[in-house]
Amino acid sequence: MDNFEPVIVAFCCHYCAYTAADMAGSQRLSYPPNVKVIRVPCSGKVDAMHVVKAFEKGADGVYVAGCLEGDCHFKNGNTKAARMVAYVRRYMDEIGIEPDRLEMVTMSAGMGYRFAQVATEITEKIRRMGPSPIHAAIETGKAA
Amino acid sequence: MNTSNNRVLVIGGGMAGIRTALDLAEAEKNVILVDRAYSIGGLMTQLDRTFPTNNCDLCTLAPNLSEGSRQEHIELVTMTTVTDVKGTKGDFTVQLETAPRFINLDKCTACGECHKKFPEWVRFTPGLDHRAPTCMRYPQATPQAFSIDMAKCTDVKALMESCPAGAINPDDFGSRREVKCASIVFVPGGALFDPSHLDYLGYAAQADVVTSLEYERILSASGPTMGRLIRPSNGQQPKKVAWIQCVGSRGLQKGAGQYCSSACCMFALKEAIVTKERFGDDIETTIFYMDMRTMGKDYERYFLRARDEFGVRFVRSRPHSVLRPAGVDNLVVTYGTDSGPVNVTEEFDIVVLSTGFRVADDVRVLAGKLGLDLNSGGFPTTDGFNPVVTSVPGVYVAGVIEAPKDIPETMVQASAAAIMAAGDLAPAEKVEKTEADQELLPPEFGVVGEEPRVGVFICDCGENIGGVIDAGALADYAGTLPHVAVSRLQGHGCSRESMRQIQQIIVDEKINRVVIGGCSPRTHEAKFQEVIRKAGLNRYLLEIANIRDQVTWVHANRAEGATEKAKDLVRMAVGSVVRSQPLADHSLPMNKDVLVVGGGVAGMTAALQLADHGHKVYLAERSAALGGQAAKIHRTLEGDEVAPLVRDLVARTEAHANIQVITRALIVDHSGLPGMFKTGMQTGRQMFYRQIEHGVTILATGALPNRPAQYLLDECSQVSTQLELQALIAENPETVRTWDNVVMIQCVGSRTADNPNCSRICCQTAVKNALRILEVNPEARIFVLYRDMRTYGFQEEYYQKARQAGVIFARYSAEAPPQVKAVGNMVEVTFNDPVLGREITVNADRLCLSTGLVADEDGNDELAMIFKIPRTADGYFLEDHVKLRPVDLPVPGFFVAGTAHGPKLIRESVAQALAASSRALTMLARDTIDLGARAARVDRDRCAACLVCVRACPFGIPYINADGYSEIDPAKCHGCGVCASVCPAKAIQLMQFEDDRIMAKLEELFERSIA
Incomplete structure (x- = not known):
């Protein structure tokens, strides 16, 4: 896989990271197209099930982007999301997916530059890590 | 009455003007909002972040103006000045002159093509343009903020x-028009003091001497340095700031106002804290001040955080000069201190001048055209008990x-001005507009159980x-x-x-399902929801694939990746929308009656306003x-x-x-x-x-006088509070005439470990009572022992005036309070006099304590429990948003006024009561309570009651x-999920974010990559 293009799912809170992503757009800040955003009303809405499903389906990386600490529109959804991410990371090792493929990040709605920077950094990191081991499993499954 | 003049003219589109216009529009009153600038927002758009939350908040307010329902009541006129005003209340005639925008x-879609090709000719004021200092947390300025600088344009055709x-349109010559209105809200805002002529502060000569607003821009991510904090002279990161x-305030410099600019202590604290937050020990921060005036709600805590948590250094001194001697890289600040007569010199990399407000020429x-009386500072004089x-x-x-x-105080007054101006309008003719609109909407098709037929509309949005x-x-x-039945290219979908x-x-x-591939749902979802609703679809059968802002x-520069990603997003949207279901907007009929709790000045003012508006x-x-x-209270500081x-x-x-x-009402339950x-309440002597x-x-339940x-x-009978003193002066001046020495002690029971906040009113009370004593007994010697004199504004x-009249103000520190003894x-x-550097003993005929206010701990605690309203650490009710919603409580439908919110003066309580009524009126204008559709729904068969x-x-x-x-009440659910x-x-x-829709997006996304 010389030209490995990872697929990365970003669950973005409507009030901060999703707005920051739009902001990156209006500032024309470039980042890799590998990142696909799924909008949620609050990072606390993101369920372990959604994250696991993304990996199961073949995501090479997943991140949840919520508001800065103390800025959550719903008081503390972002800290709940951070706990969920920490929880899922613990189990990823057991099922053979590197926990570093999953991250929690925070930013404010105004941080277009940070959105672009995070998207770039995570894409590069995942690119270095190579394809998710799930792909091999899926291929094996198909062959069988 | 002629309906054409039955509206309010708001002059000025800063925060105050926006708030006034929104309050009026939400209360179904018509407004013309006039602003000189290309787009609205005023001074606040230039701030990086605001205290005390260190957030930027403009984004939560300004975009509201473009929301359709409000827009029908607001006519926004930018690049326009008022040239003449004639007439009287109820019937003003105003001349407007609009400069050409070209x-x-x-037609403009704010695509930015013109600006990209000809940046020199096109002004794009808010935001991204580094020449324009603006925060731009929200990508859409209102109105879309392009304008052409025709004087610079050399090739009109190419443009x-x-x-x-x-x-x-190069043939735009601007325009003049005459408008009529019933009342006018004048909110032009303030200009900032220009320190250029003060050579000893070095502003004109030294690049590293900046104003606080310029420093704000240097800190800001959207500022000229893209958020890198650097010295303007050499581009290096500073080590000492x-x-x-008080530059331009408190009458200190040539051309300065006599007044205090009220906000500068807080913004200096904010800038210092933000600097420390970002750079920690790499940058030292020092604030040179005269009195630290942090008299707002919870501001004292902010000051303490700056000092104790962030290590901001405070020097009580007015620096003599800021110079850069030849051969020295840094700025040399010379200042005196309490410790001796010798001036100290210290080097800094950046010096920030906290410039105050003034009235622009x-x-x-x-x-003058409005006929307003002005005070010596050029500010309009206002009613002693009603500042608007x-x-x-x-x-x-x-x-x-x-x-x-x-x-926050600006926002309070803006709402107050809105309801006062609304009071001058004739009753609007009942236009049954909402019902008429509803009649135009066709009934919704039933889509449940039908095979999805998705229509996909892709915008090209020009280039x-x-x-x-x-x-x-x-x-x-x-x-x-x-499932896609129709898919087509739609040009500018939003046209x-x-x-x-x-x-x-x-x-x-x-x-029966629609996908729009275009710009962000944040800006356009509501618009397209309206489109599909008009076509007979439930408005929630829509998905927007954000292929512009996020692709x-x-x-x-990566056309291929962009194309693939756009396909992904459209496929995900289609996968999700086929699973969407029609949802009902929750709504309930509105009860238009009002409960005011508390019968003081604030409560009565609010009750009268709303009663006058027919409630x-x-x-x-x-x-x-x-x-x-x-x-x-007998009289105010101003003598009313x-x-x-x-x-x-x-x-x-x-x-x-x-x-x-x-009366005798005790609130006992609430639902x-x-x-x-x-x-529910128990009332009267018999508690029925x-x-x-x-x-x-x-809630206007007030606060209590403190009595520590x-x-x-x-x-000791010679010791009293200021409240008792002022009664004595008014009722028993003979006693006052016998006094030789009077001592007042400030901050008694305020700014202490138990009650860390400032009581706000006591400094002016001490000044008021000192001046009143001198009126009665000009021979009296009065000593005011203070920590910081907080006579703001x-x-x-x-x-x-009190100082000139001979009142002696002596500072004491919290660590060494005055000692008192009955003899x-x-x-x-x-007490220790820091100027003389020695201990002084006064034999006082009267000791008067400035004891301030405290929250009614028991009363507020009860009410907070019954109404589920949060309170601050010191027991006052906590507003929803300290900056933008200072009278709205976090529980919708609740508003706060007066000292129940925090210590304040009578006129400030009145303004807040008016503001609370104005905010209440925006809710009472509705006939139904609209609750949206995004709420959690429980499947009772699956619920294990865990x-x-x-x-x-x-x-x-x-x-x-x-x-x-x-069970989750959809009316109470906030919809976070x-x-x-x-x-x-x-x-x-x-609802709207159901698991199967999120899963469908994931399934669809990996459709391609796995296949």
Whole structure:
């Protein structure tokens, strides 16, 4: 896989990271197209099930982007999301997916530059890590 | 009455003007909002972040202006000045002059092509343009903020051709028009003091001497340095930054105002904290100040955090000069200290001048045209008990033009001015508009159980999308996806013509789900929801694939990746929309009655305003009579008698046909939803229970005078509070005439470990009473022992007057408070005078303690529990948003006014009461309570009543009902979805963000990559 293009799912809170992503757009800040955003009303809405499903389906990386600490529109959804991410990371090792493929990040709605920077950094990191081991499993499954 | 003049003219589109216009529009009053600038926002758009939350908040307010329902009441006129005003209250005639923008705003889509090609000719004021200092947390300025600088344009034809929408109009000559209005709200804001002529501060000569606003820009991510904090002279990161306070305020420099600018201490603190937050020990921060004036709600805590947590250094000194001697890289600040007569010199890399507010010259001219009386600083004079009322009936002011102030107080006055201006309007003819609109909407098609037929509409948005990817090919691709019945390229989807076409296609092709591939749902979802609703679809059968803001704008240099990603997003949207279900907007009928709790000045003012606007008001007062604390105060600092005000309010309140006063009322229970509350109370001597139904609640329960057992209070008859002193001066001047020495001690029971906040009112009370004593007894020697004199705004002039009259102000520190001892009939007060550097003992005939206010701990605690209202650490009710919603409480339908919110003066309480009524009126104008559709729904068959949702909900909404499963009231649900996320049985779904739709997006995304 010389030209490995990872697929990365970003669950973005409507009030901060999703707005920051739009902001990156209006500032024309470039980042890799590998990142696909799924909008949620609050990072606390993101369920372990959604994250696991993304990996199961073949995501090479997943991140949840919520508001800065103390800025959550719903008081503390972002800290709940951070706990969920920490929880899922613990189990990823057991099922053979590197926990570093999953991250929690925070930013404010105004941080277009940070959105672009995070998207770039995570894409590069995942690119270095190579394809998710799930792909091999899926291929094996198909062959069988 | 002629309806054409039955509206309010708002002059100035800063925060105050926006708030006033929004309040009026939401209360269904018509507004013309005039602003000189290309787009609205005013000074606040230039701030990086605001205290005390260190957030930027403009984004939460300004975009509201473009929301359709409000827009129909607001006519926004930018690049326009008022040239003349004639007429009187109820019938003003105003001349407006609009400068040419050279862009047709109806056609402009804000694509930015013109600006990209000809940046020199096109002004793009808010935001991204580094020349323009603006925060731009929200990507859409209002109106879309392009304008052409025709004087610079050298090739009009090329410029016109650069615009894909044909919006550039070189033949714009501007325009003049005459408008009529019933009342005027004058909110031009303040200008900042220009320190260029003060050579000893080095502003004109030294690049590293900047104003606080310039420093704000250097810190800001959207500023000229992209958020890198660097020295303007050499581009290096500074190691030491100093702030110099009171530049242009407190009469200190040539051309400065006599007043205190009120906001500068806080913004210097904020800038220092933000600097420390970002750079920690790498940058030292020092604030040179005279008095630290952190008298706002919880501001003292902010100051303490700056000092104790962030290590900001405070030097009480007014620096003598800021120079850069030859051969020295740094700025040399010379200043004196308490410790000796020798000046100290210290080097800094950046010196920030905290420049105060002034009235701009053109604003002064305009104030003259309005016929307003002005004070010595050029600010309009206002009513002693109502700061928004000017000398001209029908003309109101708010914000910095009334007096220098910060954003929360500006917002309060803006709302207050709105309701005052609304009071001058004739009753609007009842236009049954909402019903008429509803009649135009066709009934919704039933789609449940029908095979999904998705219509996909791809915008090319001119070159914005079409220039990067092949939008036509994308539409063709979408046509191949399952369930897609129609897929087409739609040009500018948001143009009126396109929306009409989309609507037609939905009807003709029997489309029952819609996907728009275009810009962000944040900005355009509501618009397209309206389109599909008009076509007979439920508005929630829509998905928007954000292929502009999150694809073509950010992947312009990777066409192939962008094309693939756009396909992914459209496929995900289609996958999700086929699973969407029609949802009902929750709505309930609105109860238009009001409950006001508290019968002091604030409560009565609010009750009278809302009663005058036709609402039935229940005014519940705990004690036996109306009047509150103000009844104990004789005169204000400015000399206005308080008793007539209170008498008049009580008489009008008791006589008003729409007000029912309930005294001896004790609130005991509360239930219901915003718009239909039920509050139970026990009333009268016999404590009969009664229940009141009301739509909104205003809490105006006041605060209590503090009475700490300190400095011999209640032990020695010569020791009293300021409240007792002022009664004595008024009622028993003979006693006052016998006094030789009077000592006042400030901050008794305030700014202490128990009560860390400032009581705000005491410094001006001390000045007031000192001046009053001197009126009665000019021979009296008065000592005011203070920590920081906080005579903000125009109070500063009285402070200076007291000093000139011989009142001795001596500073003490919290660590070394004055010592008092009763000696016979006298009180011996010993304190350390920092100027003389020695201990002084005064044998005082009277010791007077400035004890300030405290929250009514017991009363507020009860009410907070019953109404579920949060409180601050010191017991005051906590507003929803300290900056932008200072009178809205976090529970919808609740508003706060007066000292129940925090210590404040009578006129400030009145302004807040008016503001609370204005905010209440915006809610009361509605006939139904609209609750949206994004709410959590429980599947009772799956629910195991495990309580996880009950514990997880940040708002405490879910509960286990009598049938044994979790119930979530959609009217109370805030729609975050946390319960849905944690529910182990997946019994809870958040409408619009159901799990199967999120899963469908994931399935569709990996359709391609796996296949």
